[in-house]
Amino acid sequence: MDTARNTALEAWMDENGHSSNSLAEAVNSAQERLTGRPGGHDGSSVRAWKSGRIRWPKSATRKALEDVTGLPATSLGFVPRGLAPSTPASPQEDPDMKRRTLVGGIAAAAAAAAAPGTAAPRRIGMSDVDRLQQRFAEIIASDHRHGGQLGIEQRAAALADEALNLQNAGSATQRVRSSLYACAASFRSSAMWAAIDGRRYDDAKAHMREAQALAEMSGDQAIKFRIWSHAGTMYRHMGRPADALAANGVARGLHITRRDPMFACLGHARQAATLGLTGDNAAVQRALGCAQDALGRANQDLARPVWMTAACDGAELETLALAAHLRLGNFEQAEAHAHRSLTLLRPQMQRDRAINTVRLAHAQLAQGDADAATATAMKVPADVATQHARVSRMLQEFGAALRATAPGSPTAQTWTEHAAAWRTAV
Structure with missing residues (x-):
């Protein structure tokens, strides 16, 4: 044959x-x-x-x-049964011309879309998607270092628009178009997360609606999970546990959680953090147990989105367990999870390290060790303490709790002087 x-x-x-x-x-x-x-x-x-x-x-x-x-x-190139295959024509495309077309860049594509008819439509391919994914990795890296900043939110939103512009910049396969929608949804979800982290909740909800629509058009299960999971976190921070549990339920119901236990682990852990708001200690323990079991079943060698890094090494599970036990008033358990999370967090994850350091200080203070708690809180870098909305608020709450616990003490005075030095140094 x-x-x-x-x-x-x-x-x-x-x-x-x-x-x-x-x-x-x-x-x-x-x-x-x-x-x-x-x-x-x-x-x-x-x-x-x-x-x-x-x-x-x-x-x-x-x-x-x-x-x-x-x-x-x-x-x-497929041939129906009973027909002889035709001889394929020799490719005539100039390799240099093809290379120039593929490396045109996002800005050039958007310009071409804005002026239709001035040149032959370009072919949008996976190389364009790869460039967008590299920019997404840069956004994630900025979030890990700084988090919550308005500049990150604005940059992510602009990149979402650039990804959408490519849809009209030339011809593309369905796979490429789906990938472009997934890229746009990813950027919009990062804008949403930056707004949540910066406590700009109205902006976060607007980004969420756009991200959800884009994710549906992409069909990408991983980005759908991220968006709904972020929605659960947003409602948790807003003190709306019923909405948070419902959003987490959507994320946990996606079939990607059955295909990859790592997503199931993250879904259960975020559910546990939300259940901490309800005071249901048994439900929190069950959710954390399910998360730990799923982490143990997950294949560590699978390629996963860049934003899953902390989930894959267990740091996210420890972070969310810390949040849940702190809410429940289980301060000794919260302290243990805090130490484990700080050990597992990678050096570049400065925002998460600062948040968990403040949580550790709260857990120590609640156990009556004001000196250790104050020493812990003073480890937060000045730039993070003053420029990140969540960290600033958590430190203010720590100061208030310290003054209520040990009013007029040398430890409280040390903290007051330290916090004042932060504000003048930055």
């Missing part, structure tokens, strides 16, 4: 940045959307298509391939 290579499929994969394994995963997901059951393809299936060993896949597979690529099966 003639097994001429399927050069059309190979060319499409090269242009769109697909490996055999990634295309198999995309086809499996598309097949699940079509039939309700995921496909069973892997890298060897795609290699069989490329080699020509399989010239005409089954109907469900063909439809999934067409959904992923935006092209009919015959344009992908």
Whole structure:
């Protein structure tokens, strides 16, 4: 039997940045959307298509391939049974021209979209998505260092708009378009989180609505989880536990939590933090137990979104357990989780380290050790103490609690002088 290579499929994969394994995963997901059951393809299936060993896949597979690529099966080099394969035309594209097209950049794409008809439409590909994902990683890094800043919120919102501009900047496959919507949703969710962290809740809710719409258009389960999970955190910070539990329930009900226990771990841990507001100690313990079990079952080698870093190394679980026990008044347990979280947090996560340091100080003060608590609170860097809304408020609450616990004491005076030095130093 003639097994001429399927050069059309190979060319499409090269242009769109697909490996055999990634295309198999995309086809499996598309097949699940079509039939309700995921496909069973892997890298060897795609290699069989490329080699020509399989010239005409089954109907469900063909439809999934067409959904992923935006092209009919015959344009992908597949040949209906009974027909002879045609000889593919030699590619005529100048490699240098192709390279210039692909590296045009987001700004150039947006300019082209604003002036239609001035040039031939460009082809939007996964290289454009990769550039956006690099910018997203930069936003996450800024959040880990600074958090809550208006500049981070504004920059993330602007990048969401840039991702959407690319939708109109040229032609693209369905996979690329879905990825662009996912990028836009990711940026908008970071704008939402920065607003939550900065206690700008009205702005956070506006970002949330936009992010949810974009996530639906992308079909990306991971970003849907992030947005609904952030919504739960927002309502928790606003003192609305019923809404927080409902939002967390949406996140925990997504099938990604069944496919990847790491997402289940984060969902249970955030539920525990919210349950701390309700005073239900048994429910908190159950949720934390489920989170710990899920963490133990998770495959640490899986590639996950960059914002999952703290969940993957266990720091997020310890942080949320700390928040839950502090709310419940279990101060000894809260202190233990605080120490573990500070050990696990990576050095670049300065915002989380500051928050957990203040929580540790609160737990120590509540156990009657004002000296240790004050020494702990004084470890928070001055720039974080004065420029991050959540940290500033938590430190103000610590000072008030210290003065109520040990009024007029040398320790309280030391804290008052230290806090005044922070304000004058920054």
